[in-house]
Amino acid sequence: MGGMNQGMGKKVIGLLGSPLPKGNTAALLDQALKGAEDAGCTVEKIVVPLLDFEPCMEILFCKDHETCQMEDDLTPLYPKFRELDGLIIATPIMTMGIPGKLKSLMDRFQVFFMAKYMRREPLVPKEKRNSRLALFIAISGMKIPGVFDGARATVAAFCDIIDCRLIGELLVPDMDTIRDIHTRPELLELAYRKGLELGSALSRQAPPPEK
Numbered sequence: 001m002g003g004m005n006q007g008m009g010k011k012v013i014g015l016l017g018s019p020l021p022k023g024n025t026a027a028l029l030d031q032a033l034k035g036a037e038d039a040g041c042t043v044e045k046i047v048v049p050l051l052d053f054e055p056c057m058e059i060l061f062c063k064d065h066e067t068c069q070m071e072d073d074l075t076p077l078y079p080k081f082r083e084l085d086g087l088i089i090a091t092p093i094m095t096m097g098i099p100g101k102l103k104s105l106m107d108r109f110q111v112f113f114m115a116k117y118m119r120r121e122p123l124v125p126k127e128k129r130n131s132r133l134a135l136f137i138a139i140s141g142m143k144i145p146g147v148f149d150g151a152r153a154t155v156a157a158f159c160d161i162i163d164c165r166l167i168g169e170l171l172v173p174d175m176d177t178i179r180d181i182h183t184r185p186e187l188l189e190l191a192y193r194k195g196l197e198l199g200s201a202l203s204r205q206a207p208p209p210e211k
């Protein structure tokens with residue numbers, strides 16, 4: 001309790017790519033978020049398939065502006081993604097990659113891509129650009145070579161676009177055989193520990209200087 005956190009803890013957002021709030025992926029995410037919370041962070045879970053939004057329509061308004069012109073459930077998420085300190089992405093593999101709704105959310109962060117790489121005025125505040133951390137959790141039904149490759153490539157690109165450094169991964173294949181993740185308490189424990197590590201690393205960071 002060294003008084004490291006002034007006021008509220010560091011903000012961690014958990015993105016769930018599965019439509020099942022009580023499914024296996026959700027169980028791992030909940031454990032990871034619990035770990036981050038136990039490390040002093042403030043956590044929020046977002047069940048992406050339940051959000052109401054359209055895919056990027058390439059209006060490319062974001063080429064010249066800080067905002068996306070589309071107005072939907074992602075509108076209030078953009079400021080949250082400018083402010084967050086930690087991100088935990090947890091998803092099942094669907095058709096060898098990130099499920100469509102979560103992938104569409106990532107595509108809609110083109111507004112961050114344009115700001116960072118085209119206008120060279122990133123949306124993430126300067127003092128946070130080198131300190132934001134991410135964790136990637138994924139589950140696949142089958143145990144086949146390369147089943148996580150597509151998802152990992154997409155997550156790496158997304159983390160780069162929103163200035164989060166990926167510090168951990170938990171990839172669980174063969175879920176069709178395992179069926180219920182609760183029969184593997186060691187995996188739930190591992191998710192908790194990875195969330196705790198992410199949260200602890202964030203909580204250890206010095207608070208940004210007073211403005």
Ligand SMILES: Cc1cc2nc3c(=O)[nH]c(=O)nc-3n(C[C@H](O)[C@H](O)[C@H](O)COP(=O)(O)O)c2cc1C
Nearest residue numbers: 018023024025092093094095096139140141142175
């Ligand atoms: C539409 C759909 C596509 C899927 N595609 C794949 C796939 O390409 N490879 C694979 O290994 N598992 C695939 N799966 C299996 C899921 O990854 C697996 O069932 C996972 O455990 C679901 O997690 P959840 O219950 O937390 O949503 C697919 C499942 C669905 C529903």
